[in-house]
Amino acid sequence: VPADKPVEARRQTTHKLETMDRYWRIWCRILAQATAFPFCTRHLWLVDTMAGTGIHESISDRGGRVPGTPFQAVLAARATQAEFLEVTVHVRAIDKKKDYVAELDKLFDRYRLQTPSVDAQTYPNDWVEVVPGISAEIAGKADHPFRASIYGHQHRSLWLIDPFGLEPLRYDVIDALPRWSEVIVNFDGNAARRHAAKNLSLLEHVYRDDRWRQATDAEGYAQAFMDQFPRFTIRNLYPLWPSGSQDRFLIHLTTSKAAIRPFRSSVTNGLKAGTIAAGDLLNTPQKHAAALSLQERFAGLELAVDEMYAAGAGFTKQQLRLVCQVADELGCGKWLAKALRMTWFIECEPDPTFGL
Numbered sequence: 158v159p160a161d162k163p164v165e166a167r168r169q170t171t172h173k174l175e176t177m178d179r180y181w182r183i184w185c186r187i188l189a190q191a192t193a194f195p196f197c198t199r200h201l202w203l204v205d206t207m208a209g210t211g212i213h214e215s216i217s218d219r220g221g222r223v224p225g226t227p228f229q230a231v232l233a234a235r236a237t238q239a240e241f242l243e244v245t246v247h248v249r250a251i252d253k254k255k256d257y258v259a260e261l262d263k264l265f266d267r268y269r270l271q272t273p274s275v276d277a278q279t280y281p282n283d284w285v286e287v288v289p290g291i292s293a294e295i296a297g298k299a300d301h302p303f304r305a306s307i308y309g310h311q312h313r314s315l316w317l318i319d320p321f322g323l324e325p326l327r328y329d330v331i332d333a334l335p336r337w338s339e340v341i342v343n344f345d346g347n348a349a350r351r352h353a354a355k356n357l358s359l360l361e362h363v364y365r366d367d368r369w370r371q372a373t374d375a376e377g378y379a380q381a382f383m384d385q386f387p388r389f390t391i392r393n394l395y396p397l398w399p400s401g402s403q404d405r406f407l408i409h410l411t412t413s414k415a416a417i418r419p420f421r422s423s424v425t426n427g428l429k430a431g432t433i434a435a436g437d438l439l440n441t442p443q444k445h446a447a448a449l450s451l452q453e454r455f456a457g458l459e460l461a462v463d464e465m466y467a468a469g470a471g472f473t474k475q476q477l478r479l480v481c482q483v484a485d486e487l488g489c490g491k492w493l494a495k496a497l498r499m500t501w502f503i504e505c506e507p508d509p510t511f512g513l
């Protein structure tokens with residue numbers, strides 16, 4: 158399905174976006190609070206290696222658009238920095254298409270200039286060219302105090318590798334990612350199967366050796382891809398909602414046991430959101446709609462979550478927290494995450510990013 162169709166026509170893209178919107182945020186939040194461990198959480202990195210334009214058209218969204226993965230990363234960075242003042246989240250977004258990167262820069266500018274400012278850098282390059290520089294930055298950032306450790310600051314980074322096909326995947330580049338990195342690869346198992354049947358040369362830089370020959374189905378090819386990275390001691394794969402001829406898997410590579418559950422629940426909740434199995438879960442268009450309707454209702458007021466709940470806002474307290482966060486991102490108010498208080502603006506700021 159062509160990428161210019163609304164996101165609802167690409168169920169597997171929706172599933173990916175709902176998963177990543179949750180996981181960028183949860184990952185930052187968990188690490189920002191992980192201050193009792195022998196690594197430095199003052200600086201975190203979110204790296205989107207194949208970023209796209211940062212926007213997807215959406216027919217169910219009130220503004221007609223939902224954030225793509227690099228824009229989600231910027232919003233996660235902003236939310237984390239607003240809640241944890243001592244933490245800086247660096248966003249690095251790469252796409253080899255110059256016009257896509259120009260779009261990203263337009264989106265990001267607003268968040269670079271606001272307080273807290275997000276350090277969001279873009280690169281109009283092949284990701285393979287840019288990875289060494291970003292890795293060196295992560296390893297070398299030591300201009301701030303941290304108690305001594307023989308491994309230095311051990312900064313954490315989360316990398317998303319999300320190609321359309323298999324062509325940009327390079328096992329050697331993934332294997333050389335920074336020591337304490339965590340990696341998510343969106344892997345098209347059916348494409349691997351098709352290439353195995355004809356275009357073998359393409360698989361040469363996807364796979365280290367020919368153990369993929371034992372694979373019999375799309376999942377087997379994804380599994381063979383994942384298992385060639387033993388340096389990531391924890392490797393899991395999760396099917397994305399299938400669409401068309403694609404059988405895609407989100408491959409999760411990490412060395413941290415603590416990351417398994419949050420990622421798994423991001424995938425599961427990302428799948429349920431917006432379906433009849435959603436329960437209390439809201440998807441992105443629902444969060445946007447809720448933010449705008451609460452702004453209309455509470456315009457000009459400064460309220461605690463408990464007060465909005467008691468006023469019969471129509472959402473659970475947990476939902477209200479998420480919706481207030483999103484309303485802040487849409488320019489409809491100022492959310493204080495620690496105090497659980499929201500100042501609703503009389504009018505939402507005209508927001509170029511969501512086309513409101």
Ligand SMILES: C[S@@+](CC[C@H](N)C(=O)[O-])C[C@H]1O[C@@H](n2cnc3c(N)ncnc32)[C@H](O)[C@@H]1O
Pocket residue numbers: 173174206207208209210211212224225226227251252253254257282283284285319320321325
């Ligand atoms: C599936 S799209 C990314 C969508 C985005 N992650 C999202 O979900 O919003 C893949 C992108 O990778 C870019 N791309 C393809 N090969 C690349 C490479 N070698 N280096 C960097 N970007 C690449 C394409 O231009 C395209 O925009």
